[in-house]
Amino acid sequence: MxxxxxxxxxxxxxxxxxxxxxxxxxxxxxxxxFDPDGDGYDLVxxxxxxxxxxxxxxxxxxxxxxxxxMVLVGDVDAVCAETxxxxxxxxxxxxxxxDGLKFAYLDDPAGNRFGVxxxxxx
Numbered sequence: 001m002x003x004x005x006x007x008x009x010x011x012x013x014x015x016x017x018x019x020x021x022x023x024x025x026x027x028x029x030x031x032x033x034f035d036p037d038g039d040g041y042d043l044v045x046x047x048x049x050x051x052x053x054x055x056x057x058x059x060x061x062x063x064x065x066x067x068x069x070m071v072l073v074g075d076v077d078a079v080c081a082e083t084x085x086x087x088x089x090x091x092x093x094x095x096x097x098x099d100g101l102k103f104a105y106l107d108d109p110a111g112n113r114f115g116v117x118x119x120x121x122x
Contacts, residue, residue, distance in 0.1 A: 004072050005072070006072055006073055006074050007071060007072070007073060008071065008072060009069045009070070009071055010070065010071065010072035010117075011053065011054055011055070011069070011070035011072070011115075011117060012044075012053070012054035012055075012067070012068070012069050012070065013054060013055050013056075013057055013066075013067070013068055013070060013115070014026070014054070014055075014056050014057070014066070014067050015056075015057040015059045015064050015065055015066040015067070016056060016057070016058070016059055016065050017058075017059045017060065017061050017062050017064065017065060019042065019056055019058045022056050023042065023056065026044070026056075030046075031046070031047040032044050032045070032046060032047075033045045033046075033047070034056065035052070040057065040058040041055050041056070041057055041058065042055060042056040042058075043055050044056060066113065068105075068113055068114055068115055069114055069115070070103070070114070070115040070116065070117050071114065071115070071116050071117075072116075072117060072118070072119075073116045073117070073118055074118065075118070076094045076102045076103065076104050076116055076117065076118050077094050077104075079104070079106075079116045080093065080094060080104050080106065080116075083106045083108075086109070087109040088106055088107055088108050088109055089106065089107040090104060090105075090106055090107075091105040091106060091107050091113060092104055092105035099120050100119075100120030100121060101117065101118070101119055101120050102117065102118045103115055103116065103117040103118075104116055104117075
């Protein structure tokens, strides 16, 4: 498996209050495969690949529906600080999951939301 370079779009996320409909729509349209993790998140794999490239987040209601790209970075906290220096905003400060994944949600100066993440250390 080739690891994407830092500062590249390396993940996507679709948040929806209708995950079954999203799985059907994207699965039928693009042939995506879904692997539910049992925690309200489905990992998405493309045809011909056994490595996930994104996910579907199960949201409690339509107010949480979204689609965003995620950029792989070397230091999530540093990118959050740099975002603010450049006129953007930190929408969700750095979260560290139990397995060591770090991520944050940011808004660019025009209000477009995107995410940054760093995978757990190997």
